[in-house]
Amino acid sequence: MPADELCLAMVTDLDSGFAEVVRTHERVVYSVALRLSGRPADAEDLAAEAFLRAYQALRGYHGERIASLRLRPWLLTIVRNTARNTARDAARRPDPPPAVEPAEPPARGASVEQQVERDDVARELGLVLVQLPEAQRVAVVLRHVVGLPTSEVAEVLGCPDGTAKSHISRGLHRLRALLTEPAGDGLVAGRTLR
């Protein structure tokens, strides 16, 4: 269902329309949630929480406002804000014990070797992504993991297109630097990683 029809479906019947919204956008929302939180269990919590917040906001909106929503960037803005709130709350509590990243579910049609290599790459990339500064990480994930156009990335970041482009570009360069440096010293270009 196209985005404007989804919005109209929610104006007609919020709950059944929203079920359709979840079905249509859960893959993008979950993919972004996974790359922002870093762990599948946290990503499920984050995706569910973001959808619930979206629903609660929609309940307070007039039909006109719902009908004119730009759904995908709007949802992803909520994912980003929810992730930031969660990170802020977590920073105020002691760290949970470190968890082992479970393997990603295997994709169909790949040989075992290809799959193993892909898993390794995914794991390494996932670990490095969470080391980027927040705005760069969001920008890179939105543009290159889920393939949003730059204008939507800017909308989620709440900045002009040019700024979004520079976040994407700096994020990519930083990613490559992190991926190619010898592992273990925890330092990149003289800066301490956070």
Added chain:
Amino acid sequence: MMFNDLDSVTDALAGLTATPVPGLTDRIFGSWLAAPSRLGATFVAFTGAGVQFVRSAESVRGDAAAFGDAYRDRFGRPLRPADRAPAGLLVALAGRPTPVRLDLRGLSDFERDVLTATSRIPVGQIRPYGWVAREAGRPRAVRAVGSVLARNPVPLLIPCHRVVRADGLLGDYMFGSTHKEQLLRAEQMNVDEVAALARQGVHFVGSDTTGVVCFPTCPPARRITPAHRHGFRTAAAALAAGYRPCHHCRPTGPLPQRPPPTPGAVGD
């Protein structure tokens, strides 16, 4: 794999989309159904974690949409019709004590403590609001207990109809005091006897053979023969007369742990 140029990085990033595990929708939506109960038809909403909300159809004038709105206002979740009832729900609504998983997320610690204490009141018995306050660890919060129970998300499953006024009147109920009395009579509670005792100023009953004082609906109290039965206005008066509080109904509130048996006292 080497990341010598940016293209190899963006290619790898494009492979990072992930498929959510099935069941994300289940974590977002609540499910609702209509079910029969001791109070007639009810509407029930639940999540994967357990039952969240129960209201009699009568209390929303039979309007499922009004029930749905009340649920959404309170829990902030979308609703969809359920395929089937959660385990134990129908049996519990019919009045047989059955464990049913409850989803009490979003309640304060105090609210949860009040509901937990209330859930321990056995079938056919009543306790005053002050008793619940003591059991919940906040003996002075008697009025607050009343407020929490008036908003009980899961009446019948957590038997707030068994919590009554200290003066022996049954008091209010979210679905009306008539229904409260009807539920208690259906549980074989000695409603008339308790009311008669209250009119005489008796709220606690002791046995001079066991030396134990109880609430009048506690089974040991109901078994005391008239010759050995002594009524008290307050639990303190019974204690002053040398009675000890019953370990079942705990008329003076949570009791200190009994001291463990002295080692070597038995079997030497």
